[in-house]
Amino acid sequence: MPQYRACCRIGSAIAISFADVIPQARLPRKAGRLPCQAPGFGISRCGSPQKHETMMRLTRYFLPVLKENPAEAQIVSHRYMLRAGMIKQQAAGIYSWLPMGYRVLRRIEQIVHEEQQRAGHVPLLMPTLQPADLWRESGRYDDYGQEMLRIRDRHERDMLYGPTNEEMITDIFRAHVESYKALPLTLYHIQWKFRDEIRPRFGVMRGREFLMKDGYNFDIDKEAALHAYNRHMVSYLRTYERMGLTAIPMRAASGPIGGDNTHEFLVLAATGESEVFYDDRVTALKLGQREINYDDRAEVAGVCAEFTRLYARTDETHDVAAFEAVPEAHRKAGRGIEVGQIFYFGTKYSEPMGATVVTPDGARVPVHMGSHGIGVSRLLGAIIEASHDDKGIIWPEGVTPFPVGIVNLKQGDAATDAACEGLYAGLRARGLEPLYDDRDERAGAKFATMDLIGLPWRITVGPRGLAAGKVELTSRRTGESEEMSPEAAVARIAQIYEGR
């Protein structure tokens, strides 16, 4: 993908080597209709070794960890993101993404791109600032209220920082699509949005500026549009699963976007903002490795039926009578974090904005649309809420900023230094990029840092084990350790990440 290479000059060592933590995607082509290419963002996804590669060593990295809890953070994900040096607040609900947070953000973004393109959806990029006139066409300029950040440029033109993109994508569509032959079409982008929340809180979970994937389908009729809706549901299930999350689709209320068909995806967590009621057997449903043909309407609808058959609703649509029908042993109430939502809204935007196509028999009809969002930046918080302990974050392998950490217990000792560098090189040769803690710190301090930042695996290298030719491989999640040769450790890590 040479076209993405050019972007790499933004980054020095960090941006370039970040590329390689993301293994080449292995996407089955049968379902997708386009080659799967994710936009670059300065990330080369090519597998070939880079020149001038820099080892990710902690003494040369930027990881401002905090030993104590910042006073402003109330919930665990916010506390850990601050303590693990992932984010820094710049204003209420607005954050800088420090290197560690940025890596995870990009990793999540990457998974979203891959799964969208696997489903046949086409990436593009729309601006953050939009002209108000587009929103006057749909009538939402007045409807949206104070949540929309309105800006005036030097020529006194009304602009806004987009909270969503239905109007703009409809404008793009109507400018370029005239025929039913161009359908079905789903365009999506991952872009920063702004909603001027009255009270931002919980760190990136409820920021004012947030990164969101939003996709829009254009179809000839309602049936085709509902297939797009189902396709999104399945692709979202797969997306969340790859991130190590159990996100349950729940029937939702439509809100300001409009439409009858809508589901929200919720991750169960005590700190969630939504009250949820569900049959707990939904949490056992998994997509797993099954192959899905996204063009097969019946197959996709079948998967949706499987995942929505059991009762699962938010308080907005809660139906007490239906809930009572769930066997008592499986009846659960709790809280959830909303990490995505899909809508079918028909011709709500295409009609007033004149987004029409000509049918085979020469008629001109408005297209049927839906929109589909994933809260990308919010997912960082949701994942941490769902995966942590009292020592810190526990990253699922799918989204971890580094696959493994190497801890050198005796920095400066020729044998341990050499063993660590050997491990590093061995892992790099397998396409994995470890984080090497080469600081001159006590073992306890190094372990505490590793636990806090939550890499799923740790290789500990000390003189004691090395005397017997062994290093120690430890799982962050279980805490279990196993002694083995460095070569075996490399092989084990490579095996764990194979296919990711």
Added chain:
RNA sequence: CGGGGCGUAGCGCAGUCUGGUAGCGCGACGGUUUUGGGUACCGUAGGUCGUGAGUUCGAAUCUCGCCGCCCCGACCA
């Protein structure tokens, strides 16, 4: 936007009531020590006390205004 709270060193806080020119812990830096779970000791650096005005011989401290942030509520991916 209504209600409450807080702004003092990078982080967590004391000092404010009762005005006298700023302190503790962690962190950082330099040593000694230690070396498989945030070691111990010695030393060093670091502060427009959010901001503006006022009262006073003198303001972190009292008065008024402004700004920012946090919490509860209503609102939201």
